[in-house]
Amino acid sequence: MKVLFMGTPEFAAVSLRRLAKEKDLRISVVTQPDRPQGRHMILTPSAVKKEALAHGFPVFQPESLKDGAFMETLAAVNPDLIAVVAYGKLLPEYILDYPRLGCINLHGSLLPAYRGAAPIQRMVMDGVKIYGVTTMYMGKGLDTGDMLEKWSARLQDDDDFGTVSDRLSKEGAELLLSTVRKAEEGTLHPIPQKEEEATYAPKIGKADCFLNFEGSAREAHNRIRGLFPVPLAYTVLAGKTLKILKSEIDCEKGNGEEPGRVLHCDERGILVACGEGRLRLLTVRPEGKGTMSAADFIKGRGILQGQKLGH
């Protein structure tokens, strides 16, 4: 069976790696063009491209899917099925209609909740009870297609974006393979999404990462772990950004203290008043410095107690 795999980040590369173990699949890969990335704007290939090259799969990196050039590529590859995982662009209708067995997408949430670009971060930031992944036939809209298979688990207190993403990429890869096999056999049972239950998970922006402690301690804690290990939540201390990597909830009840005020500093961390409850910062990264425990941050910088975080 000829499969065209479309994906870009590491989350997608895990699925590609899994499919690559299936010797009967003839895989071609489409991924985003290399982009200048990082501190020195170095042209960097996507995680999926690296994975594809490691297996010797043909790789295509069209700037656009809408012009004629990609039509020729599609015709040349002539896939029986297209598998899409976090590719980063909506597919035009002619592609959706092309493969005989359809276009199957792996999405990082339990649809119809958290449609969109950043479902995993948003699930953790919202502190959902159950998280999961869904495979679906791709529709014209954003993550609107009929659902095929799901996998889910309970969100643990110590989970963060990193652990959940890691788990979902692995379980999602198995789920995608399962769905691909069932598509091949013709044993899938598509279930339409209930539009009225749909929610959206837009891309994470800078504003999503800012923490001013005005919400509850639990909200702040969920934001911090939902953004760990990237791109990280941050606040502002004395005019400089302070990234926050780890935290714990000290208490959840309101106590009328000014949000963002540093109440106490000791070897356990930095205790901060929130709109509701108190949060203890455990691991931070000051501007221009490396990651350090909050206790280390306190040393050498004098007392932080009474200072205000967030502006």
Add this chain to the structure above:
RNA sequence: CGCGGGGUAGAGCAGUCUGGUAGCUCGUCGGGCUCAUAACCCGGAGGUCAUGUGGUUCAAAUCCCAUCCCCGCAA
């Protein structure tokens, strides 16, 4: 070559502008105080100041040059 901050004792920092004996907080080791202690007091050990056996100088953590590494912004 996108812009910028940083690399000093096990950890976190000051000292660099204005070259001249290596400092602070904590940890660690020893001693003291105490019914006792994570508290307090006294003392000790621990540093080629990222790298170059680079340049300038009577003298370099400090000024100049090159390289490596970490981080913030931007994308």
